[in-house]
Amino acid sequence: MTDDILNVRGWVESASQFLAEATVGQSRHWGFVDSVAFFLTELIMAIVIFGAIMNTLLVLLWMERKLLGRFMDRRGAVTSLRSLWVGENGVTAGEWWNQLPFGVGKPIGGINRALNRIAGNDHELEAVRRVQNRSYHGVWWLFPGFFQNLADGMKFLTKEHMVPEKSDRFVYEVAPFLIIATTVMCFTFIPLGPHFFSNNSEMSILFLMAVFSVAPLGVFFAGWSSNNKYTLLGGIRSAAQLTAYEIPLLVTVLSVVVISGSFNMIEVIEFQANSGVWNIFLLPLGGLLFLVVMVAEVERIPFDMPEAEAELVEGWWTEYGGMRWGLMFAAEYLRTYAACLLFAHFFLGGWEAPFEDTIPFISMVPHVLWVFLKAWFMFIFFVWFRAALHRVRTDQILEFGWCYLLPLSLVNLAMAAALRLWVYDGVAGEWPILVPILITSIGLALFVLLAIDEDPEALAAQTRPYSVQTTDAAGPGQHRE
Amino acid sequence: MAEMWISMGPQHPMTHGLWTLKVKVDGETVVDTEPDLGYIHRGVEKICEARDFTQITTYCDRLCYASANTWSHAWIYAAEDLLEVEVPERAEYIRMVAVELQRIASHLMWLGAYCPDVGNLTGMVWCLREREMMMDLLQELGGSRMHYNFPRVGGVKRDLPIGFAMRCRAKLKLFLDRIQEYEAILDESTIFLVRTQGVGYAKAEEMINHGVTGPNTRAAGHDYDVRWAHPYSIYDELDWSPAVERPSIKGSDCYDRYRVRVEEMRQSALMVLEGLDKMPGGSETHHESGDPAILGKAPARAAEGKTGFHHFEDSRGESMFYIAGGGEARGKHPYRVSIRSPMFITIPYAAKCMIGYKIADIPAIMGSFDPCIGETDR
Numbered sequence: 001m002t003d004d005i006l007n008v009r010g011w012v013e014s015a016s017q018f019l020a021e022a023t024v025g026q027s028r029h030w031g032f033v034d035s036v037a038f039f040l041t042e043l044i045m046a047i048v049i050f051g052a053i054m055n056t057l058l059v060l061l062w063m064e065r066k067l068l069g070r071f072m073d074r075r076g077a078v079t080s081l082r083s084l085w086v087g088e089n090g091v092t093a094g095e096w097w098n099q100l101p102f103g104v105g106k107p108i109g110g111i112n113r114a115l116n117r118i119a120g121n122d123h124e125l126e127a128v129r130r131v132q133n134r135s136y137h138g139v140w141w142l143f144p145g146f147f148q149n150l151a152d153g154m155k156f157l158t159k160e161h162m163v164p165e166k167s168d169r170f171v172y173e174v175a176p177f178l179i180i181a182t183t184v185m186c187f188t189f190i191p192l193g194p195h196f197f198s199n200n201s202e203m204s205i206l207f208l209m210a211v212f213s214v215a216p217l218g219v220f221f222a223g224w225s226s227n228n229k230y231t232l233l234g235g236i237r238s239a240a241q242l243t244a245y246e247i248p249l250l251v252t253v254l255s256v257v258v259i260s261g262s263f264n265m266i267e268v269i270e271f272q273a274n275s276g277v278w279n280i281f282l283l284p285l286g287g288l289l290f291l292v293v294m295v296a297e298v299e300r301i302p303f304d305m306p307e308a309e310a311e312l313v314e315g316w317w318t319e320y321g322g323m324r325w326g327l328m329f330a331a332e333y334l335r336t337y338a339a340c341l342l343f344a345h346f347f348l349g350g351w352e353a354p355f356e357d358t359i360p361f362i363s364m365v366p367h368v369l370w371v372f373l374k375a376w377f378m379f380i381f382f383v384w385f386r387a388a389l390h391r392v393r394t395d396q397i398l399e400f401g402w403c404y405l406l407p408l409s410l411v412n413l414a415m416a417a418a419l420r421l422w423v424y425d426g427v428a429g430e431w432p433i434l435v436p437i438l439i440t441s442i443g444l445a446l447f448v449l450l451a452i453d454e455d456p457e458a459l460a461a462q463t464r465p466y467s468v469q470t471t472d473a474a475g476p477g478q479h480r481e
Numbered sequence: 482m483a484e485m486w487i488s489m490g491p492q493h494p495m496t497h498g499l500w501t502l503k504v505k506v507d508g509e510t511v512v513d514t515e516p517d518l519g520y521i522h523r524g525v526e527k528i529c530e531a532r533d534f535t536q537i538t539t540y541c542d543r544l545c546y547a548s549a550n551t552w553s554h555a556w557i558y559a560a561e562d563l564l565e566v567e568v569p570e571r572a573e574y575i576r577m578v579a580v581e582l583q584r585i586a587s588h589l590m591w592l593g594a595y596c597p598d599v600g601n602l603t604g605m606v607w608c609l610r611e612r613e614m615m616m617d618l619l620q621e622l623g624g625s626r627m628h629y630n631f632p633r634v635g636g637v638k639r640d641l642p643i644g645f646a647m648r649c650r651a652k653l654k655l656f657l658d659r660i661q662e663y664e665a666i667l668d669e670s671t672i673f674l675v676r677t678q679g680v681g682y683a684k685a686e687e688m689i690n691h692g693v694t695g696p697n698t699r700a701a702g703h704d705y706d707v708r709w710a711h712p713y714s715i716y717d718e719l720d721w722s723p724a725v726e727r728p729s730i731k732g733s734d735c736y737d738r739y740r741v742r743v744e745e746m747r748q749s750a751l752m753v754l755e756g757l758d759k760m761p762g763g764s765e766t767h768h769e770s771g772d773p774a775i776l777g778k779a780p781a782r783a784a785e786g787k788t789g790f791h792h793f794e795d796s797r798g799e800s801m802f803y804i805a806g807g808g809e810a811r812g813k814h815p816y817r818v819s820i821r822s823p824m825f826i827t828i829p830y831a832a833k834c835m836i837g838y839k840i841a842d843i844p845a846i847m848g849s850f851d852p853c854i855g856e857t858d859r
Contacts, residue, residue: 072606168796233509233840251614301600301670310494310598310844389673393841408798 004351006366009195018038021404044049045198046188053187054338055370060337062146063376064383065434071387078098111250129192156326164227164319171225176324178218183331185211186338193351193368202312204265205257208342211252212297215335216242218304222328234315236392238306244401245296245303251409252276255416256346259283269350275424276348282419284443287347291381293405294339296397298332300382302389307396336382337375344374377476484512487840491520492684493853495844496853497594499782501562502832509839514832519826522858528820533813534560534634534780544820545759545856547590548796549628550583550619555793559711563789563815564634566779571768572636573715574760575775579622579631581749581756585656586615586741587796588749594665595739598848599676611659614652614820619627621645636776646757646764650683653750660747667739677735681834682845692826695798697850700726701733705796719755724748736848742851746792780808781813797851798823810853822856 019058020037024030096114098103144316163169189208191197201207216238223235256279257263260271272278296303305314317328344350351367353359421436490501499520505513525544529537541556543551555574561568589612596604616626621642623629631638667673683693685701698705706723708716724744726737756848757764768774783789792801800823807816831850835843 068602072603229485239507304600305841306599308841310600311840312487313493387603388666388670390596390670390676391841392672393676393839395839396675468607 003363004194004196004367005364006193006368007049007195009041009192009197012044012048013037013041016044016169021039026152030437042198049187049192049196050184050360052192052368053334057333057337058146058149059372059376060333060379061149063379064249064386065148067383068079069378071384080164084240113263138195153323153326155321159322161322161324167227167319171221172319173224175218176320176328178326178412179215180331182211182218183334183338184289184428186335189327190267190345191269191350192341192342192371194266197266200264200266203263205268207251207265208265209253212335213246215331216246222320223306226316228319230280230315230318230324230428232311232315234312234318235308237308238316240394241296241299241303241305241397241401244398245293245405248289248405248409249293249297250400251413252293252405254412255283255286257422258413259416261420265345269345269352272349273352273356277436278347280353281418283347283410283412284440284447286416287343289405289412290346291378292341293409294343295382295385296401298335298339298382300336301386302392303397304391305394308391310391311451335352336379339370340375340382343378344371348374348378350374352426449473485586487853489843490517495598495599495847496854497848497852498857499787500828500852500854500857502843504835504843506840509841511835511838511843514835516829517857518620518828521561521854525859526681526820527663527733529818530814530816533563534779534783534815535820537815539628539630542630543797543855544822544859545587545853546627547855548587550579550600550623550631551587551795552800553630554580554632555791555800556802558793559791559804560634561779561789563783563787563804563806564780566635567777568636569774569777570715570776571640571761571774574756575622575637575641575847576632577716577719577756578641578753579619579629579637580817581753582615583651584749584796585746586619588746589615591742591796591848592739593783595848596667598844599673599756601673603664607659607666609661611656615652618645618652621648629708633776633779635779638767639770640766640768640772641764643765649757650754653754657747657750660743661705663743664827667732672734676845677739677849679833680710680838680842681735681849683731683734683830685728685832687732688830691814692831693798693830694823694826695795696724696741697733697798697827699723700728700737701727702728707792707799711792713791714795715756718759719752721748721755733778738849762783764827782809783811783815784808792821795823795856797813797853797856798827798832805847820856821859824851824853824857824859826859828852828857 016037017033019040020033023032024036029433032144097107097108153351163172186208188199189204189211191200217236219242220235221232223233223238226232256268257278259282260268262268299306304314306312307317309315312318317325320328353362353365353367353370356362419435422431484505484507487504487506488501489504490496491499493502496502501517501520502723503515503517504511505515525540528540532540533834537560538556541553544552545591589608589637593605593608593612596602596608603687612634619629622637622639622645624629624639674807683697683701685698685703688698689703694705702725704723704725707713709721709723716755717800724732724741724747726741728734728737762768770776783804785806785808787806789806790802791800799821801819801821803819803821805816809815825851831852832851838846
């Protein structure tokens with residue numbers, strides 16, 4: 001296994017072993033020392049992974065806001081927790097520090113004034129003058145807007161929990177927990193580093209995919225139990241869409257499994273590290289399919305039919321409010337995050353640094369950083385799709401899934417099997433260097449050929465390539481009386 | 482799945498206003514529709530009977546919140562027909578500039594609302610960005626950003642401000658470039674094309690029989706534009722022709738209606754540029770308010786038994802005003818004002834257009850007809 005200076009799992013293991021021996025080992029239950037140590041390790045690692053994921057989830061949301069702001073030619077929202085603290089236009093939230101006894105609050109007031117001067121919403125600051133254009137304010141190194149979602153979460157927490165009168169109350173209450181719990185559970189099986197994972201079961205990919213596909217059931221429950229026509233339609237759409245896209249997803253994942261020769265996530269990554277070639281260069285079609293199918297699985301534009309806000313108000317979660325809605329929203333982003341991490345693991349070499357064997361001292365960088373960087377990089381695509389594309393219709397999305405993605409994923413699986421059978425059997429050391437180069441260049445050439453589908457003559461004539469109608473100007477005097 | 486009625490509205494993202502569309506669906510397919518209008522009926526026609534001719538302009542501004550200037554100008558032309566006023570030519574040019582800028586702003590508002598209807602927020606933000614430029618220009622003319630109260634019986638409230646022509650040219654030049662950006666994100670997106678092409682067919686003959694007018698019929702190949710067919714104001718002095726789409730044999734789809742509005746925006750921008758060049762007295766001169774060069778003399782009272790009528794190419798179709806003057810008995814007020822709203826006729830027709838399509842097509846089809854409920858309910 002790859003060495004990592006951040007041997008989190010090793011530290012936790014030795015600490016739990018020590019703890020177990022110091023407590024249980026001294027008692028008459030000393031025979032359970034190993035079990036207790038294992039339990040402690042798993043528990044602590046699960047908490048650590050959960051914390052790492054939840055904290056870095058803020059990066060995703062922040063990236064989405066900032067990137068969309070750029071794509072949409074608009075600088076993202078400016079409010080954050082900091083503005084609650086600092087206040088706006090020199091007006092702070094009550095100056096409570098002056099009411100503290102003996103003037104102990106004076107330094108707080110001083111710090112606050114200084115913050116207000118440096119980064120506050122003062123109209124004399126150049127940045128704040130651009131607030132009219134919804135620009136950020138303050139200084140860049142405070143990551144303006146980064147903690148926006150904590151403020152949002154606090155708002156959700158203060159909201160009342162309302163259940164529709166005629167809903168199926170039990171299912172209505174259970175559905176969000178089904179969605180959230182299974183989504184969080186996914187991360188148990190996603191390692192963040194060679195020594196930074198909470199569970200390494202033999203069939204982790206299989207288990208992960210099983211857990212990943214439970215949430216749609218919760219979505220359907222939520223849609224049906226709310227007793228609302230919009231949520232019902234949203235739930236049905238969600239069920240149809242996720243069923244249609246589950247199969248190409250599994251077949252694509254299967255191709256990765258076939259080429260790596262293992263159902264274990266860590267072994268898939270180690271395979272890429274050992275063979276020296278990331279899977280994206282062997283299965284470019286698989287990478288593309290995985291990305292497209294994952295966009296549909298996490299229900300983002302252009303495949304966000306179940307929550308199409310133009311016609312279904314808010315789709316299956318119309319009737320939810322307060323923190324349940326907030327948590328389901330977080331679960332949505334967690335699923336996106338899981339999709340990005342899985343793409344990084346399956347196709348971008350997981351925690352392996354680019355050119356890890358050639359660049360000296362690059363292995364000194366903690367590997368978890370590469371995992372996150374790759375996942376965040378993949379998230380850029382998700383945001384890009386959202387900014388550039390429109391929403392597809394229900395029948396079109398199903399047609400796309402069954403008629404294009406499913407056959408293509410089968411082709412991809414066949415390619416993976418052929419590569420594994422005849423090109424590289426997993427034993428003979430490294431890939432023949434020509435194979436990935438050849439595959440990648442063929443893939444790129446096909447992509448370019450298919451992307452340039454514009455008619456050069458039509459472009460020259462300044463008419464639209466897909467246009468079936470032309471603008472016909474009315475001739476002078478035709479209809480004039 | 483059994484058929485069921487869904488009540489979309491009065492507060493629903495699809496409505497673009499305050500009305501209800503009752504939809505009968507069979508699974509995802511729309512089987513029947515029933516529009517329910519009248520939520521914001523304010524009785525403008527009745528209010529007008531107790532106001533004098535200048536005061537009514539303010540009310541007509543509020544007929545449509547996205548296209549205020551076109552409605553107040555439609556009123557003014559009818560009032561001038563009733564009161565038999567001579568309007569200075571410079572005022573007519575200024576009115577044309579104001580109305581065409583308003584038309585661009587209105588179509589941008591439409592496109593900005595239509596992009597989220599088919600699931601893209603970027604288009605909305607871009608369109609509202611350009612609409613700001615038009616709003617700034619209109620603010621220079623009328624003094625406010627939404628309801629301008631700009632025209633007067635016999636002319637306009639204010640002359641073009643100093644430097645307006647320069648700013649207007651620069652902004653319109655930028656806008657003409659930006660239209661290509663919209664086309665890049667809409668026309669060249671296959672998803673937008675599959676969402677709009679072949680959806681919501683409307684035939685020209687049917688629309689004419691229903692009384693649908695404006696860009697919606699021009700999208701179906703019927704090249705009728707009031708500015709072109711019955712030129713009022715100075716539209717016959719400009720070098721232009723209406724944007725007309727050539728539809729398929731099944732009629733015009735949402736894509737045609739989108740194209741025709743984009744072409745109209747381009748055309749309106751060119752018309753404003755041409756109008757600024759041709760303006761009598763030059764677009765850089767500035768007269769004081771009330772100067773005879775921009776405001777003709779108008780009587781305050783209408784003659785007994787006289788009626789005034791004008792039909793006007795609004796951003797959404799042909800708007801008409803029919804006024805009966807009251808003579809001495811009614812004082813300075815008209816006896817009766819009747820308003821013909823193009824959208825009041827279009828919305829029921831658009832609701833019928835959706836039958837047979839999917840639920841997801843409802844906003845795409847309804848949005849493509851550009852509903853505005855302020856004028857519909859009056």
